[in-house]
Amino acid sequence: NAGVTQTPKFRVLKTGQSMTLLCAQDMNHEYMYWYRQDPGMGLRLIHYSVGEGTTAKGEVPDGYNVSRLKKQNFLLGLESAAPSQTSVYFCASSSGTSTGELFFGEGSRLTVL
Amino acid sequence: QKEVEQDPGPLSVPEGAIVSLNCTYSNSAFQYFMWYRQYSRKGPELLMYTYSSGNKEDGRFTAQVDKSSKYISLFIRDSQPSDSATYLCASPEGTEAGTALIFGKGTTLSVSS
Numbered sequence: 001n002a003g004v005t006q007t008p009k010f011r012v013l014k015t016g017q018s019m020t021l022l023c024a025q026d027m028n029h030e031y032m033y034w035y036r037q038d039p040g041m042g043l044r045l046i047h048y049s050v051g052e053g054t055t056a057k058g059e060v061p062d063g064y065n066v067s068r069l070k071k072q073n074f075l076l077g078l079e080s081a082a083p084s085q086t087s088v089y090f091c092a093s094s095s096g097t098s099t100g101e102l103f104f105g106e107g108s109r110l111t112v113l
Numbered sequence: 114q115k116e117v118e119q120d121p122g123p124l125s126v127p128e129g130a131i132v133s134l135n136c137t138y139s140n141s142a143f144q145y146f147m148w149y150r151q152y153s154r155k156g157p158e159l160l161m162y163t164y165s166s167g168n169k170e171d172g173r174f175t176a177q178v179d180k181s182s183k184y185i186s187l188f189i190r191d192s193q194p195s196d197s198a199t200y201l202c203a204s205p206e207g208t209e210a211g212t213a214l215i216f217g218k219g220t221t222l223s224v225s226s
Contacts, residue, residue: 097210
């Protein structure tokens with residue numbers, strides 16, 4: 001059982017380049033999330049989705065776009081990467097139970113030069 | 114100011130010590146509180162969750178919530194080197210199913226043998 005899988009795990013971009021991070025979950029979860037984690041800042045919510053075809057903004061959405069065309073996939077796009085987007089990105093999914101448990105992927109480390 | 118505040122540490126203790134990790138929160142509407150554990154270069158994993166006030170015990174771990182002072186604590190008894198990780202407190206930002214979690218910045222714990 002793979003759980004939540006993120007690809008790629010590492011990527012180096014030049015300023016202005018674009019890329020897409022893919023998150024796939026095999027737990028049939030309705031809810032999916034993208035967080036970024038930076039030293040001294042903790043985990044901050046970028047965008048989230050409450051179901052296939054839906055997306056919503058989180059705390060730090062600027063510079064990112066997302067899509068949830070299939071229930072099991074949640075894509076995070078950077079249209080024009082900036083050095084401030086150097087971070088570790090975590091995808092998570094949830095079944096929406098009252099315990100609020102989120103299942104996280106192992107992270108995607110992105111460096112923007 | 115983030116709605117969940119946590120001292121980032123780092124915290125270093127010898128094996129066998131009792132560890133106390135603490136968070137404060139500002140939103141009185143928060144009802145569920147979670148502790149996630151994150152090993153280096155891994156995604157966070159749910160360690161414990163509690164509802165409202167009181168204590169919850171799971172083996173060497175005890176989670177405590179004091180809603181009157183908006184204080185969340187995690188105690189680790191007989192700490193082990195395998196407990197070395199970053200511990201994040203979290204709470205759902207709303208009451209709807211699948212609502213995203215707001216995380217503290219995390220406290221990095223190192224247990225030496």
